[in-house]
Amino acid sequence: GAVVSQHPSRVICKSGTSVKIECRSLDFQATTMFWYRQFPKQSLMLMATSNEGSKATYEQGVEKDKFLINHASLTLSTLTVTSAHPEDSSFYICSAPRLGSAGEQYFGPGTRLTVT
Amino acid sequence: AQSVTQPDIHITVSEGASLELRCNYSYGATPYLFWYVQSPGQGLQLLLKYFSGDTLVQGIKGFEAEFKRSQSSFNLRKPSVHWSDAAEYFCAVEKSKGGGADGLTFGKGTHLIIQP
Numbered sequence: 001g002a003v004v005s006q007h008p009s010r011v012i013c014k015s016g017t018s019v020k021i022e023c024r025s026l027d028f029q030a031t032t033m034f035w036y037r038q039f040p041k042q043s044l045m046l047m048a049t050s051n052e053g054s055k056a057t058y059e060q061g062v063e064k065d066k067f068l069i070n071h072a073s074l075t076l077s078t079l080t081v082t083s084a085h086p087e088d089s090s091f092y093i094c095s096a097p098r099l100g101s102a103g104e105q106y107f108g109p110g111t112r113l114t115v116t
Numbered sequence: 117a118q119s120v121t122q123p124d125i126h127i128t129v130s131e132g133a134s135l136e137l138r139c140n141y142s143y144g145a146t147p148y149l150f151w152y153v154q155s156p157g158q159g160l161q162l163l164l165k166y167f168s169g170d171t172l173v174q175g176i177k178g179f180e181a182e183f184k185r186s187q188s189s190f191n192l193r194k195p196s197v198h199w200s201d202a203a204e205y206f207c208a209v210e211k212s213k214g215g216g217a218d219g220l221t222f223g224k225g226t227h228l229i230i231q232p
Contacts, residue, residue: 004159034219041227043206044160046219059219093159097217103148103167103210105220107160 003027004096006108013084013115021079021111023050023094029074030096034105035067038091050077050094084115118143118209122223129197130231137192137226139207148210149190150220151181155203163205166190177201202230 003026013019023033031052036044048069049057056069066088068080081088091112095105119142129135141147148167152160164175171183181192190207204227208220 032217036219041225043222043224044220046221049219095160095220103150103217103220104162104165105217107152109157109159 004094004106004108006092006094006111008111009109010112011114013113015085015115016083018080018082019084019113021081021092021094021113023077023079023096023108025075025096025106028096028099030077031074032097033071033077034095035069035077035079036093036095038093038110040091044093047079052077081113084113086115089113089115118147118221120207120209120221120223122205122207122226124226125224126227126229128229128231131199132196135192135194135197135201135228137205137207137228139190139192139223140188141190141207141209142188143209146185149181149183150208150210151175151179151190151192152206152208152222153203154206154225160206163192197228197230199230199232202228204228 005024007022033050035047037047038044046059047062050069050071052071058064071077091110093110095107098104121140150165151163154160163179164173166173166183174180179194183190204225206225207223
C-alpha cells in the first residue's frame with residue numbers, strides 16, 4: 001500500500017541552527033501534504049498545508065519565516081526549522097491525502113527534533 | 117471552527133473486556149470523522165472513518181464506531197480488547213469539508229492501557 005516516509009527519524013541540533021525534515025510519498029504522487037506538530041503526550045496540531053508548485057498555507061499562530069515549507073516535487077515536501085530554539089523541540093509528522101478517498105490521509109512515522 | 121474532544125486521557129481495560137473510547141465534535145455540518153491509532157515508533161494508522169450513510173462503521177482490527185448526530189459523538193468500540201491494542205487513540209475531523217483534501221483537527225488522544 002501507499003507509504004509516506006520521513007527523514008530523519010530523529011535529529012538533535014544546537015540552538016540557533018537550522019534543521020531540514022523531509023517527507024516523501026513513496027509510491028504515489030501528492031500535490032498536497034500536511035505538516036503537524038505533536039508535543040509529548042499531546043495531540044497533533046496542524047501547522048501548514050504544503051502545496052506543490054505554490055506557497056504553503058500556514059495555520060494561525062504558526063510562524064512561516066521560522067517553519068519554511070517547500071514542496072519541491074510531487075513526492076517530496078520539506079520542513080525547515082530555522083534558527084531553532086529549545087521550544088521548537090517536538091515531534092513533527094507529515095501526511096499526504098489518499099487519492100480517491102476524501103479526507104483519508106497517510107501519515108509518516110514522524111521526526112523527533114531535539115534542540116539543545 | 118471545528119473542535120474535537122476526547123474526555124478520557126487514560127483508560128485501563130482488562131484483556132478480553134469491551135472497550136469504548138469517547139469522542140465529541142463541534143462542527144457546523146456533517147463532518148468527516150476519523151479514528152486513528154498511534155503506536156510508539158509507528159505512524160498513525162487509520163482505524164475507521166465516517167463520511168455519510170450508515171452511522172455504524174466497521175474498521176480494522178475489530179473496531180467499530182457509531183456516529184450520533186444528536187449527541188455530536190463518534191465513539192469507538194471494540195467487544196474484546198487484546199494486549200496489542202494498547203496504544204494512543206485519536207479522534208479527528210477534517211478541517212473543512214471541501215472538494216479537495218484538507219488538514220485534520222485532532223482530539224487530545226486517549227491512552228489505552230491493557231491489564232493482563
